[in-house]
Amino acid sequence: MDFDPSANRVVGTARIPGAPAPKKAPVPVKIIVAGGFGVGKTTTVGAISEISPLTTEAEMTSESVGIDNPGQATMKTTTTIAMDFGVLTIDQTLKLYIFGTPGQTRFAFMWDDLVKGALGALVVVDTNRIDDCYPAVDYFERLGLPFVVGVNTFNGNMAYSLDEVRWALAVREDVPVISYDARFRASVRDALLIVLDQALDKAIKMKS
Amino acid sequence: MSYPDPADEPVPPARPGVRPFLQSGPKHSTGGYTPTGEQPPVAAQTNTLRPFVITAGRTDGSDPDIGMETQVTMVLGAPPSRLSPETRAIVSLLEESPISIAEISARLRLHLGVCQILVGDLRAAGQVDVHVIDNDTPDPETIMRVIRGLRSIS
Numbered sequence: 416m417d418f419d420p421s422a423n424r425v426v427g428t429a430r431i432p433g434a435p436a437p438k439k440a441p442v443p444v445k446i447i448v449a450g451g452f453g454v455g456k457t458t459t460v461g462a463i464s465e466i467s468p469l470t471t472e473a474e475m476t477s478e479s480v481g482i483d484n485p486g487q488a489t490m491k492t493t494t495t496i497a498m499d500f501g502v503l504t505i506d507q508t509l510k511l512y513i514f515g516t517p518g519q520t521r522f523a524f525m526w527d528d529l530v531k532g533a534l535g536a537l538v539v540v541d542t543n544r545i546d547d548c549y550p551a552v553d554y555f556e557r558l559g560l561p562f563v564v565g566v567n568t569f570n571g572n573m574a575y576s577l578d579e580v581r582w583a584l585a586v587r588e589d590v591p592v593i594s595y596d597a598r599f600r601a602s603v604r605d606a607l608l609i610v611l612d613q614a615l616d617k618a619i620k621m622k623s
Numbered sequence: 624m625s626y627p628d629p630a631d632e633p634v635p636p637a638r639p640g641v642r643p644f645l646q647s648g649p650k651h652s653t654g655g656y657t658p659t660g661e662q663p664p665v666a667a668q669t670n671t672l673r674p675f676v677i678t679a680g681r682t683d684g685s686d687p688d689i690g691m692e693t694q695v696t697m698v699l700g701a702p703p704s705r706l707s708p709e710t711r712a713i714v715s716l717l718e719e720s721p722i723s724i725a726e727i728s729a730r731l732r733l734h735l736g737v738c739q740i741l742v743g744d745l746r747a748a749g750q751v752d753v754h755v756i757d758n759d760t761p762d763p764e765t766i767m768r769v770i771r772g773l774r775s776i777s
């Protein structure tokens with residue numbers, strides 16, 4: 416068989432001598448894009464992803480998740496939720512996943528799975544419905560996950576200024592509140608870079 | 624044991640999807656058996672496919688470390704094994720390149736939890752490798768690489 420496992424790989428990426436063989440799996444990292452319904456999470460994911468966003472469905476239970484407790488199976492309530500996600504290949508050994516996730520409180524358990532190992536989060540805000548993002552902000556604050564509040568400017572007009580949004584959310588001083596346009600790749604990239612800056616600050620603090 | 628000639632076999636669909644009779648969920652039940660005494664649990668009435676059929680009744684993830692972004696690779700030269708349609712579809716996805724659990728779930732339209740269980744099965748059978756990341760906390764060097772990579776896109 417003349418199947419070459421490296422045939423499908425990205426060409427043009429420099430391969431460091433002595434680096435692991437191409438068939439080795441890349442290290443995945445992830446960023447969460449959270450927020451209320453219809454604020455532009457999927458648009459954000461789609462703008463930065465190198466593939467068109469995929470959707471995965473997960474059956475989420477509101478209790479007993481991860482606990483071997485079959486006796487209580489009938490007590491669980493299950494919800495099927497859909498998550499959109501995209502991929503960005505940083506290089507052959509590093510892949511960035513961007514997960515867009517529903518922001519409703521009742522999906523809290525799914526979030527625990529989702530945020531495990533996440534670098535940080537972008538909380539997308541629509542100034543017409545600021546309170547939609549409260550559960551996400553609460554959750555990331557409680558968890559200590561680095562996050563950035565990104566006001567999606569849709570048509571370039573915002574009902575409130577960034578200062579007013581910051582006041583409404585009452586986030587800590589060191590949490591950036593920025594505006595961006597989910598439709599444009601460069602704008603989403605810059606927003607994610609701010610998330611990564613926050614993640615880096617935290618990682619350096621934890622290491623020292 | 625005899626197998627049909629490969630040429631006679633219909634080409635397996637790339638996407639097995641949901642078994643047709645499960646697609647419409649319990650509300651179109653054809654069953655003759657209707658419980659009379661106890662009411663079925665509320666969860667069973669939701670209009671979804673029943674993933675536990677595919678996982679042979681299991682609902683617990685085989686390994687809590689298998690996350691959505693966890694990468695799965697094929698084991699080259701794995702011994703041939705009789706696989707269910709779903710697990711065979713997973714293996715054939717891996718022929719191209721390493722892939723995450725979330726991508727498997729999306730491409731095969733299987734629930735995330737189902738994929739986690741099936742991939743755990745395949746790992747136990749020696750068909751795939753699951754690359755679990757040991758440390759939960761991201762290290763600065765990795766983040767720097769992501770930052771550099773992101774900056775380079777336009």
